[in-house]
Structures are given as C-alpha cells and as structure tokens.
Amino acid sequence: MSELEHISTSRCYAGEQQVWRHESAATGTPMTFAIYIPDHEEGAKLPVLWWLSGLTCTHENAMIKCEYKRAAAEHGMIVVCPDTSPRGEGVPDHEDYDFGQGAGFYVDATQDPWAKHFQIRSYIEDELPALIAKSFPVDMDRQGISGHSMGGHGALTVSLRNPGRFHSTSAFAPIVSPLNCPWGDKALTGYLGEDRQAWREYDSVALIEDGARLDEVLVDQGTADEWLDGELKTHLFEEACRDAGMNATIRMQEGYDHSYFFVSTFVSDHIAWHAERLKA
Template sequence: MERIEHRACFGGWQDVYRHRSEVLGCDMTVGVYFPPQAAESPCPVLYWLSGLTCTEQNFITKAGAQRYAAEHGIILVAPDTSPRGEGVADADGYDLGKGAGFYLNATREPWAKHYRMYDYIVEELPAWVEADPAASDARAISGHSMGGHGALAIALKNPGRYRSVSAFSPIVAPSQVPWGQKAFAAYLGEDREAWTQYDTVELVKAAREKLPLLVDQGDADEFLDSQLRPQLLQAACEAAGHPLTLRLQPGYDHSYYFIASFIGEHIAHHARALKG
C-alpha cells in the first residue's frame, strides 16, 4: 500500500493510495478522506462509486463532500471505476472497458480476467479500509450514474451489509437501456437472465431487506429518458412495497454541479443511519 497524495482538508486529510488488487489483477488507486474525528475514535465509512469515464479524482475534487464528512465524522472512500494498466482489456468508446467497469464480475473473455469490480467493492476494498483503526464496521454506499447503479445493486444484493444507500442519477434498469445492454452483453454474455443479478429494478422485486433507497435525479439531465429512466425504479418499488425517496430536482443536469448541490443532504442521510 502506497500513499501518493496527502492533503489537509476541513481539519482532516484527503489521501490517495495505490495498492495491488489481487481480485482485479492490477494496481488500483483509491481516495480516502479521514475526517478530524478519525484521529480520536473509529468513524463509519461511506463508499462512493463514480460514473462512466471517472477515476477517484472526480469525486474528491468536484463534489465538495469533505466538508460534510468532517461535520458528521464520516470516512469517505472513493475507488477508481475499473481495472487499469498494461494487459487490462479495453474497447473503443467511453462506455465499455477502462473507466466503465459497471461494478459487476465479468464472465466473458477478454473481460473476465480483470473486470471483477463487484468483488473488489464488496470484499477486497472494505477488508483493507476497515482494517484501519480509524474505521468502524458501520458502512454505507452511494454513487452517481454508473456508480449509482453499482451502489443500489450492491446494497440490494447484500442485505445487512450496508446501513444506508443513496444514488445520484443512477442507471436503475441497465437491462433496458443502451449503456447497460452494451456492457452487460460484453461482460456477461447474451443470456439476459444473468443480467438480472446486477439490475436494480429486477433486484427490488425479490429484495430480502427493505433498505430505504434515496435517489436524486435532475430533470434537465441529458440522459434522463434514454439511459436513466427513474420511473422504472419507482414503479418497481411501488409494486414490491420497497421504500423509495425519489426526488426530481428541477433544472439540474448530469454533472458534478448537481452532485455538489445535494451531497450534503446525502451525507446527512447516511450519518443518521450510520450513527443511529
């Protein structure tokens, strides 16, 4: 484990680490914000999953989340969005390959060798983070777009593991939209039954834990009708009796300006669950 950035921030420290991932078979970078409270006692952890094309840098430099994490005493963990490096499979375009891991375990070649982001996020990364004395065993998860898909699906697939979950502009039904269909076909093959294990709308139908979902979506999002379609999640939650707070925010688009505008409310939402 190598710390490659260490910057004072709101009384705490914004670090970036490089480490070898055995699950992914490559080196990975991850941003970790330690609030000032972490110097005195263990703090709960909020995992943030970023969207297509992003690295750990997008969230830690654009969201302004450290201010709120410092107020509430929460560690923020922001990993990269895919395996990277020499020998890692890639593709033309921004929505498949590097920067587009979709937080699943690929089963098809050439992707299966490295693209196991689900296991990385659920098992390997927390095992390292939560071994630090600064971290408690209370965890939450959130994300944006592709990362919103990842956060919701991972929380629903792992009942009892996360105390809260939220998402900005998530891809709620990847099996039904072009981004998800392209990625799932490449990573998982053409058997659509295999896709359902990573599709939030499908997972809600049989969820064993009624973990409340908080979703913010801008109504001026350029991907709203073609890729995101939050109404599908709303309908699935209503049919299953699953608690959902879906907030359509007027005038906001898909950018980090949107995330920065509401990240404080999301961190407060997680703080209530993590410390309740």
C-alpha cells in the same frame, strides 16, 4: 492482504484527503482509491460512506468535484472513493467511453478478454472493504453507500445484494435498470454474455422484482438530465419500489443536469442523511 502505497495527503477542512494504491488480487492490477478521514480522537472508529463513481471516472472525479469533504468533516464520516475499473498495461480497453477502462459497471466479468481483470464486483464488495477495515479507523458496523450514474447503479445493486451490510443507501442519477437501456445492454452483453437472466443480479429493478429489499433509499435525479429518458429511466425504479412496498424517497430536482454541478449541490443533504442513519 496487499500492502498500501501512499500517493498523497492533503489537509482539507477538519480532516485529510488521502490517496493510496495497492496490488489487487481481484483485478490482478494496481488499484487506486481516495479516502477522506475527518479529525477524530485517537482510537475512535468512524462511520464510512462508500462513493461509487460513473462512466469515464477514476478515484479523482468525486474527490475533486463532489464537494463532500466539508459535510464529511462536520459529521465525522470517512468517505472512500474507489476507481471504476482496472487499468494499466495488459488491461483490455475499448474505444467507446461506455465500455472498457473507466466503465467497469461494478460487475464480475465472465467473458474474454474482460474476465481476467474486470472483477469489480469482487473488488468493491470483498477485497477493498477488507483492506479498508484493516488499515483505517472505520467502524464496519456503520457503513453507507452512494454513487453517481453508473456508480449509482453500483451503489443500489451492491446494497440490494448484501442485505444488512449498509445501513444507508442513496444514489444520484443512477442507471436503475441496465436490462432496459443501451448503456446496460452494451456493457452487460460484453462483460457477461447474451444470457440476460445472468444480468438480473446487476439490475436494481430486477433485484427488487426478485425479492431484494432495502429498509429505505434516497435518490436524487435532475429533470434536465440529458440521459434521463433513454438511459436512466428513474420511473422504473420508482415503480419497482412502489410495487414492493419499499420505502424510497425519489426527488426530481427541477432544472438540474447529469453533471457534478448537480451532485455537488445536493451531496451535503446526502451526507447528513447517511450520518443520521449511521449514528453509533
């Protein structure tokens, strides 16, 4: 297990917003994450919400813009915000914002030159949770997961692939089906190759079609989101849940766009929703 390097701690509401870095075995690079820890009694273990961010984001975007900290403090919930990709010297990148650094798509890449470092699925599903469990006061029997855009895609697919691990799953404006949108087609071709069958484990709609289930899920999507029709295609997820008989609350929020202004408006709702399902 790699050692943690403390980057910063800032007092915020009734808790601390911390940032840490460590050497990742999964990515072969340093990885940075933010973690918000509410005040708590000594020895207490708190529920944890994993927040996965979107294209171009680092650990900082949600930490600064999401406005989750007041609600997290109120409900006694730890929030972990990982980075979205490996970074640094020797890590491949691309000139486009939707591929390469900042656009890991929460997959384990199999294609060169990405495979060496872009093992984000393994980092998010295995390495980082083990590190967090060892180093912070989290109750790993009370985990929830959420995210925005590419991170919403990550939250849905990670939860669907790991039945029983997460007791609550939500998403904001998720990319629900990379198999059926330009962002996904570009990213998954580049990271995984041309075999679209291999993409299905990274597509929430395909996972549901193939038998994966969640007890329930909450999704918020803005009706004024410029990416709704071409990239996000919320209706595909809604149809897949309906056909599978899966309990999904999908809220189309009138007039809201794709930005963190939208996310910050409803994040307290999501924190409360997760908290209700993560009670001891």
